[in-house]
Structure formats: structure tokens, C-alpha cells
Amino acid sequence: MAVRVQTADFDVGAEIARLRAGDARIGAVASFIGVVRDLNDGDAVSELTLEHYPGMTEKALEEIVAQARSRWDIYDALVIHRVGTLKPTDQIVLVITTSAHRGEAFKACEFLMDYLKTGAPFWKREQTPAGSRWVDARESDDAAARRWS
Amino acid sequence: MAVRVQTADFDVGAEIARLRAGDARIGAVASFIGVVRDLNDGDAVSELTLEHYPGMTEKALEEIVAQARSRWDIYDALVIHRVGTLKPTDQIVLVITTSAHRGEAFKACEFLMDYLKTGAPFWKREQTPAGSRWVDARESDDAAARRWS
Amino acid sequence: MKPGETQAAVVRILYFARLREALDRSEEELVLPEGVGDVGSLLTFLRERGGAWANELAPGKAVRAAVNQDMSDAQATIKGGDEIAFFPPVTGG
Amino acid sequence: MKPGETQAAVVRILYFARLREALDRSEEELVLPEGVGDVGSLLTFLRERGGAWANELAPGKAVRAAVNQDMSDAQATIKGGDEIAFFPPVTGG
Numbered sequence: 001m002a003v004r005v006q007t008a009d010f011d012v013g014a015e016i017a018r019l020r021a022g023d024a025r026i027g028a029v030a031s032f033i034g035v036v037r038d039l040n041d042g043d044a045v046s047e048l049t050l051e052h053y054p055g056m057t058e059k060a061l062e063e064i065v066a067q068a069r070s071r072w073d074i075y076d077a078l079v080i081h082r083v084g085t086l087k088p089t090d091q092i093v094l095v096i097t098t099s100a101h102r103g104e105a106f107k108a109c110e111f112l113m114d115y116l117k118t119g120a121p122f123w124k125r126e127q128t129p130a131g132s133r134w135v136d137a138r139e140s141d142d143a144a145a146r147r148w149s
Numbered sequence: 150m151a152v153r154v155q156t157a158d159f160d161v162g163a164e165i166a167r168l169r170a171g172d173a174r175i176g177a178v179a180s181f182i183g184v185v186r187d188l189n190d191g192d193a194v195s196e197l198t199l200e201h202y203p204g205m206t207e208k209a210l211e212e213i214v215a216q217a218r219s220r221w222d223i224y225d226a227l228v229i230h231r232v233g234t235l236k237p238t239d240q241i242v243l244v245i246t247t248s249a250h251r252g253e254a255f256k257a258c259e260f261l262m263d264y265l266k267t268g269a270p271f272w273k274r275e276q277t278p279a280g281s282r283w284v285d286a287r288e289s290d291d292a293a294a295r296r297w298s
Numbered sequence: 299m300k301p302g303e304t305q306a307a308v309v310r311i312l313y314f315a316r317l318r319e320a321l322d323r324s325e326e327e328l329v330l331p332e333g334v335g336d337v338g339s340l341l342t343f344l345r346e347r348g349g350a351w352a353n354e355l356a357p358g359k360a361v362r363a364a365v366n367q368d369m370s371d372a373q374a375t376i377k378g379g380d381e382i383a384f385f386p387p388v389t390g391g
Numbered sequence: 392m393k394p395g396e397t398q399a400a401v402v403r404i405l406y407f408a409r410l411r412e413a414l415d416r417s418e419e420e421l422v423l424p425e426g427v428g429d430v431g432s433l434l435t436f437l438r439e440r441g442g443a444w445a446n447e448l449a450p451g452k453a454v455r456a457a458v459n460q461d462m463s464d465a466q467a468t469i470k471g472g473d474e475i476a477f478f479p480p481v482t483g484g
Contacts (some may be wrong), residue, residue, distance in 0.1 A: 013162025024187035024237040031180050034391055037249065038173035051315050053383060056367035081390060088173040093391050100186065102262055110255050113391060122390025123315035134316045137387030144252065183484055200408050202476060205460035230483060242484050262484060268462065271483025272408035283409045286480030
């Protein structure tokens with residue numbers, strides 16, 4: 001399955017091994033891990049809670065993976081996104097792409113992250129010393145996603 | 150140490166964990182693994198041997214890492230490159246970058262790979278059914294490296 | 299149902315994140331009022347509930363919508379049986 | 392060394408990959424001949440050995456050079472004690 005939404009943590013090494021699965025056509029594996037930072041918009045963050053839209057989230061992610069496959073010459077792609085309550089240094093999201101060549105693997109991986117940021121229904125709420133707040137969407141993320149269109 | 154040239158294999162999960170080292174400022178970890186393919190320029194490849202220039206190789210890689218650090222807002226970077234004889238599906242090279250944000254991590258990681266491909270003294274010799282041959286440098290790699298200048 | 303009767307068009311509406319909290323509601327079933335045939339007119343209808351509804355769904359507020367789990371704009375048509383969701387711009391990744 | 396004598400300027404030359412094989416040599420020490428003060432003139436000198444040296448180092452062949460482990464071009468100056476390397480374009484990664 002190319003897409004997983006889960007509360008459990010993930011093991012990047014094991015996921016890369018599983019995705020490669022001994023396929024000797026693969027010459028390039030690009031991956032990205034998004035991690036909870038202890039600081040956001042200048043405030044200390046002690047906890048991050050991810051809400052999502054069950055059903056639509058998986059559907060949106062699968063559509064984004066299908067787009068990446070049609071745009072770039074990749075063999076496979078994996079997206080894992082966690083939901084629930086996380087702490088600083090916890091892993092949030094993993095994207096892996098495999099290809100014969102590095103350019104396609106890198107572009108597909110970055111595309112997946114950019115599209116996921118603006119097109120998949122997740123919402124972050126963070127705990128700061130001043131209380132809990134919803135994280136605002138960033139114009140820079142919209143701009144990053146527009147690069148690909 | 151940001152740079153390692155070794156015959157031994159590497160463990161991407163362990164290397165990412167070591168590079169992150171609990172640093173809660175990190176929000177983004179980009180990584181790339183180059184792998185031996187069983188096909189190159191249309192011919193089956195059964196074995197790949199990597200020669201290098203001991204001393205200069207490490208120096209060139211450290212200079213490339215220093216360039217990446219000065220160009221992008223990254224916290225850390227790691228390059229591991231194997232030498233010696235490898236088989237299809239064996240890992241050749243690992244690059245990891247950490248940053249607060251994904252754009253910088255991705256760009257620094259891709260830059261490191263592009264520069265390493267054209268600026269670090271490694272040479273590949275591959276075993277094909279027709280015999281052993283030195284791999285020719287690719288104009289596409291030069292073009293990829295020129296993108297950054 | 300007797301001939302001549304019209305079947306009530308019922309939609310399911312979901313609210314997420316900041317909207318869910320402000321409206322104090324994660325979902326509801328609604329019989330589509332006469333003349334409400336797209337996302338925009340549904341928003342107008344909900345806004346007329348006043349209070350938090352008027353505030354949170356006010357024109358100019360960044361409200362996103364999905365119809366049957368596809369991102370949709372104000373012109374997207376809706377009909378009985380549809381699942382419609384309203385939420386703030388997404389912030390995953 | 393007596394006053395008036397000049398010390399021989401010795402350089403170490405390394406060859407890698409295809410060049411190492413074709414020239415059947417991985418390294419040598421060379422007393423820099425008179426007038427050989429940069430990478431380009433050293434290449435010309437080596438080429439004059441003829442045979443594989445003339446072929447492999449012919450102008451137009453893709454030969455790269457490093458002086459003291461820094462990538463260098465034909466104009467790079469060389470002097471006694473330097474480590475100079477010749478090799479094909481690199482193919483790592």
C-alpha cells in the first residue's frame with residue numbers, strides 16, 4: 001500500500017528496505033522525514049496534535065501519489081503520515097520514492113511533500129506556554145505547491 | 150564526521166538517528182541513497198568496482214559539504230560513499246541533510262549529490278557480459294551540477 | 299412514498315479543526331433547503347444561523363470545502379446523499 | 392647542498408582509473424624538467440614519452456588534473472614537493 005495514516009511511529013530504514021524489495025532496476029532512493037520542532041513562529045512547542053479527515057485523507061494522498069507516478073519516471077512511492085498527539089523530535093511524515101535516476105526520485109519526493117502540505121486534510125494544533133492554538137496555513141506552502149503546476 | 154569513505158555497508162536508519170541526535174530544532178530530514186543497478190547503458194551489470202583517490206576524496210567531499218552549509222540553512226549534513234566491489238542492489242552512497250524547513254533540506258541534499266557526482270574523485274568500473282569497462286562520465290551530470298552555479 | 303411526493307434530500311455535513319471547535323459540532327445531517335444546490339449556497343444558508351456560524355463562515359474567512367471527499371469550490375453542486383465537509387486550510391506534513 | 396647548486400624539484404605523480412591501467416602505472420616520482428612549471432607543460436612533457444602516453448594524454452582527451460588534491464586546470468603552477476594527479480572525469484555517486 002502506497003499510503004498509510006497511522007498513530008504509530010515508523011522506521012525509515014525498514015520502510016526503505018520494504019519499498020526497494022530487492023528491485024535491481026532501482027538506482028536512486030530519495031526520502032524525506034518531517035519532524036516535530038520545539039519552536040514554531042517564535043514560540044516554544046511542547047506538544048503537537050494532528051487531526052485528519054478519515055477516508056478523505058487516504059484518498060487525497062493516493063491521488064497525490066498517482067500524480068507523482070504520472071509526472072515522473074519513478075518505480076514506487078510511499079507516504080506515511082502520523083495523526084494524534086506528538087512531541088518535539090517525534091517523526092510526523094515519511095515520503096520515499098524510488099527511481100532509476102536521482103533527478104526523478106528527488107523531484108517526485110519533493111512534489112509529494114509540497115502537494116501533501118496543501119492538498120491532504122490534516123490540521124495541526126500545538127501546545128505553547130500561552131496555551132493551545134491551531135497552526136495557520138503558510139503562504140510559502142501554497143507557493144511551493146504552485147511551482148509544480 | 151560529516152564525510153566517510155568506506156568499503157563497509159551503511160544503515161540509513163541508524164545514520165539518520167545519529168545525525169539528528171535528538172536536536173529538537175530539526176523539522177526536516179532529506180536523504181538520498183544511490184544503489185547499484187543491474188543495467189547500465191543497455192547492458193547487464195553483474196558487478197561494480199569503485200576506485201578512489203584516498204585523501205583527495207575525503208577533502209573534496211568535505212569541501213562540498215562546507216559549500217552546502219554556506220549556501221543553505223541546514224543544521225548538519227552527512228556523506229557516506231563506499232569503495233571496492235559491489236553487486237546490484239548494494240548501496241553506494243548516502244547523503245543526509247537536516248534543517249528547520251524542508252526546502253533547504255531538499256536543496257542541500259540534491260546539491261550534495263550533484264556536486265559529488267562531478268567533483269569527488271571516484272571512478273566506476275562495471276562487469277558486463279562483454280567484459281569489464283570503465284563507466285563514462287555523463288554530460289547530464291555536468292549539466293545537473295551547473296544548475297547550482 | 300406516494301406519487302407526487304418529493305423525497306427529502308438529506309446531506310451529511312462534517313466540520314474539522316478550528317471550525318469544528320468554534321461551531322461546537324463535528325457533523326450533522328441536514329435536509330437541503332429549497333434553492334440550496336451548491337457549496338456556496340449551503341454556506342450562505344449555514345451563515346444565516348448567526349452567532350459563531352456567521353462569524354466562522356463569513357465571506358473572506360479561509361474556509362475550504364470537500365464534496366464526497368474531493369476538494370471543491372463554491373460552485374460545486376450538491377445533492378441528497380452527499381457528504382460535504384468544511385474546514386480551514388490544511389496544515390499537515 | 393653547496394652554494395650555487397640548485398636542488399632538484401621532485402614531484403609525485405599519481406594516475407587513476409582508466410589512465411592508471413592504460414599507462415600501467417599508479418604513481419611515479421619525477422624530477423621536474425627545465426621549463427615545466429604548470430600542469431599543461433607537465434602533460435606535454437609526459438605525452439612526449441610516446442606510445443600509450445601520447446594516446447591517453449592527447450589533446451582533446453578528457454584528462455582531469457589535481458594539484459595537491461585540488462582540482463586544477465592546465466594553468467595551475469607546480470613546484471617541487473607537489474602531488475599531481477591525472478585521471479578521467481569522475482563517475483562516483
